[in-house]
Amino acid sequence: MRAEKVDKIATAVVLSLAGLVGLLIISFLGYLLVVGLPNVSWHFLFSPAESFKSGGGIRDQLFNSLYLVVLTMLVSVPLALCAAIYLSEYAPQNRLTATLRLAIEVLSSLPSVVIGLFGYLVFVLQFGLDFSLLAGALALTILNLPLLTRSCEDALQQVPQLQRQAGLGLGMSKWRVTTKIVLPAALSGIITGAILSAGRIFGEAAALIYTAGQSSPAISYTDWNPFSPTSFLNPLRPAETLAVHIWKVNSEGLVPDARAVSNGSAAVLIITILAFNLLARLVGYLIKRRLAK
Amino acid sequence: MDKVKQELLTPSAESRQEWRGKIISYLAIIVIGGLVATILIFLTSKGVALFIQDGYSLGKFLSGVNWQPSHHLYGALPMIVTSFAVTLLAGIVALPLALVSAVAITEMLPPRVNQLIQPVIELLVGVPSVVYGYVGLTVIVPRLGRLFGGTGFGILAATCVLFLMVLPTMTSMTIDNLRQVPKQYRLASAGLGATRWQTITRVVIPSAKGGILTAMIFGMARAFGEALAVQMVIGNAAVMPHGLMSSAATLTSVLTTGIGNTVMGTTSNNALWSLALILLLMSLAFNLLLRLVAKKGAH
Numbered sequence: 001m002r003a004e005k006v007d008k009i010a011t012a013v014v015l016s017l018a019g020l021v022g023l024l025i026i027s028f029l030g031y032l033l034v035v036g037l038p039n040v041s042w043h044f045l046f047s048p049a050e051s052f053k054s055g056g057g058i059r060d061q062l063f064n065s066l067y068l069v070v071l072t073m074l075v076s077v078p079l080a081l082c083a084a085i086y087l088s089e090y091a092p093q094n095r096l097t098a099t100l101r102l103a104i105e106v107l108s109s110l111p112s113v114v115i116g117l118f119g120y121l122v123f124v125l126q127f128g129l130d131f132s133l134l135a136g137a138l139a140l141t142i143l144n145l146p147l148l149t150r151s152c153e154d155a156l157q158q159v160p161q162l163q164r165q166a167g168l169g170l171g172m173s174k175w176r177v178t179t180k181i182v183l184p185a186a187l188s189g190i191i192t193g194a195i196l197s198a199g200r201i202f203g204e205a206a207a208l209i210y211t212a213g214q215s216s217p218a219i220s221y222t223d224w225n226p227f228s229p230t231s232f233l234n235p236l237r238p239a240e241t242l243a244v245h246i247w248k249v250n251s252e253g254l255v256p257d258a259r260a261v262s263n264g265s266a267a268v269l270i271i272t273i274l275a276f277n278l279l280a281r282l283v284g285y286l287i288k289r290r291l292a293k
Numbered sequence: 294m295d296k297v298k299q300e301l302l303t304p305s306a307e308s309r310q311e312w313r314g315k316i317i318s319y320l321a322i323i324v325i326g327g328l329v330a331t332i333l334i335f336l337t338s339k340g341v342a343l344f345i346q347d348g349y350s351l352g353k354f355l356s357g358v359n360w361q362p363s364h365h366l367y368g369a370l371p372m373i374v375t376s377f378a379v380t381l382l383a384g385i386v387a388l389p390l391a392l393v394s395a396v397a398i399t400e401m402l403p404p405r406v407n408q409l410i411q412p413v414i415e416l417l418v419g420v421p422s423v424v425y426g427y428v429g430l431t432v433i434v435p436r437l438g439r440l441f442g443g444t445g446f447g448i449l450a451a452t453c454v455l456f457l458m459v460l461p462t463m464t465s466m467t468i469d470n471l472r473q474v475p476k477q478y479r480l481a482s483a484g485l486g487a488t489r490w491q492t493i494t495r496v497v498i499p500s501a502k503g504g505i506l507t508a509m510i511f512g513m514a515r516a517f518g519e520a521l522a523v524q525m526v527i528g529n530a531a532v533m534p535h536g537l538m539s540s541a542a543t544l545t546s547v548l549t550t551g552i553g554n555t556v557m558g559t560t561s562n563n564a565l566w567s568l569a570l571i572l573l574l575m576s577l578a579f580n581l582l583l584r585l586v587a588k589k590g591a592h
Binding site: 003004006007010011014015017018021022024025028029031032078079080081082083085086087089090091099100103104105106107109110111112113114115117118120121122125142145149171172173174175176178179196199200202203204205206209210243244246247250251259262266269270273274276277281 | 307308310311313314315317318319320321322324325326328329330331332333335336339390393394396397398401402410412413415416417419420421422423424426427428430431432457460461464487488489490491514517518519520521524525545548549552553557566569572573576577579580583
């Protein structure tokens with residue numbers, strides 16, 4: 001009888017504590033959306049930021065964030081995928097492989113501010129890229145590589161061994177088996193992982209303040225020449241992202257409507273990340289359904 | 294005849310493909326391995342410059358309590374203590390709540406609730422740390438100021454922000470670990486007449502112990518390395534903290550504010566790189582700890 005009573009009491013306590021945590025979380029997300037969404041308007045999304053006046057928007061910051069994600073993915077997806085193919089298909093079980101896995105684990109545990117500092121030291125100063133989108137994208141690539149490699153490797157590992165053997169039995173080379181049989185079967189997992197990691201780097205700030213910089217010079221959206229200094233496509237221009245913008249507006253406080261700008265920016269960030277998560281689920285689901293047919 | 298001979302002696306299309314594939318994937322892994330080595334070498338060589346080039350004593354750096362670059366005093370102890378304090382406090386508060394939430398989700402609530410909670414947790418894990426810092430700055434700091442007096446900036450505010458930040462990560466990892474406990478364990482325990490609570494505390498949690506510990510260390514490692522969210526709420530005074538409400542500075546927050554204000558190669562800049570080296574070594578230590586826990590769990 002006593003054990004049952006304890007069970008009941010403990011259940012009630014656990015559920016009410018969990019409920020409290022849930023309430024905390026819901027009020028956190030709710031606060032961000034309720035306070036932020038009224039500030040989000042077409043004007044806010046599509047007008048440039050102001051440095052000293054109120055009424056500025058986040059057009060350039062939003063574009064920079066998205067462009068930076070694209071640049072980062074361009075570098076990191078092929079690299080992570082090839083590394084994952086090595087680890088999953090080619091790597092022998094020896095000390096070298098164990099060391100490489102350890103290296104990737106170490107990379108994933110590095111704080112983003114340390115990666116940002118490394119990027120500042122190497123990309124910005126040594127390579128002479130200055131504060132630029134390219135330096136930022138390279139820093140984000142370092143941040144992104146370990147997790148992306150792991151998710152690609154997991155996706156490759158989930159393809160049944162039997163399918164590989166069938167391919168090899170037909171006389172295909174291992175590389176052909178990998179690219180023609182394993183990769184298509186693992187595609188949904190790879191793409192889901194890539195989109196999720198894109199969402200993660202979209203909101204990154206600490207690795208960017210000393211690589212992509214904290215300023216956004218005037219850029220023109222009609223100039224499609226990526227080598228022109230004012231073009232929006234130029235990867236060598238300094239670029240402040242949305243997350244950096246929130247930090248900078250709050251720590252410098254030169255804009256009179258810092259609260260409104262950051263509330264709106266935070267809401268936009270959250271919604272974009274939610275969109276990335278939903279997109280990852282949707283794409284994974286669609287590809288799986290197509291392959292099942 | 295010559296044609297057959299040539300075909301037999303030259304590599305086939307398949308083996309050429311194989312070579313190309315091997316080269317591509319080997320290159321990628323070499324790039325990543327080289328990258329990690331470069332990071333470690335560069336940051337270490339910059340980090341020891343303060344002691345080798347500028348001749349500052351390591352003991353004074355680690356045990357000094359004054360961080361005054363203008364007076365050539367580089368005592369890192371206040372930052373080290375503060376970093377550990379906020380990390381430990383956040384971890385201690387977050388662990389029981391993460392465990393309780395995970396138990397409620399996996400063991401008590403119906404699976405349908407689970408499906409609803411999963412995307413929310415995923416979203417929370419992905420919320421940028423700057424947003425956590427911003428909420429801390431606009432909501433937590435003023436409340437703390439009103440409750441306890443003072444500005445509200447300080448260790449307690451940073452703890453709250455980090456707690457909020459690591460809670461989703463720790464909860465989702467704990468959920469994964471509780472799920473990995475085989476269902477037969479629970480059934481066997483129930484078959485022996487144990488109540489649900491007895492099963493949870495005596496069977497499920499002990500068998501997921503290693504995983505829960507991993508989740509806690511992982512969350513604390515994340516808290517230790519967090520820069521901007523902490524920098525926004527901690528007050529940024531590089532002095533020895535003397536209470537929960539006193540302004541302080543962590544390793545990361547000093548780095549964030551300092552690197553842009555010092556000139557490369559000067560002593561005060563080198564001192565900052567030494568702080569970065571401490572961060573690097575700490576993240577390696579967290580890594581080692583995780584490996585130890587995993588190894589112990591495997592036996």
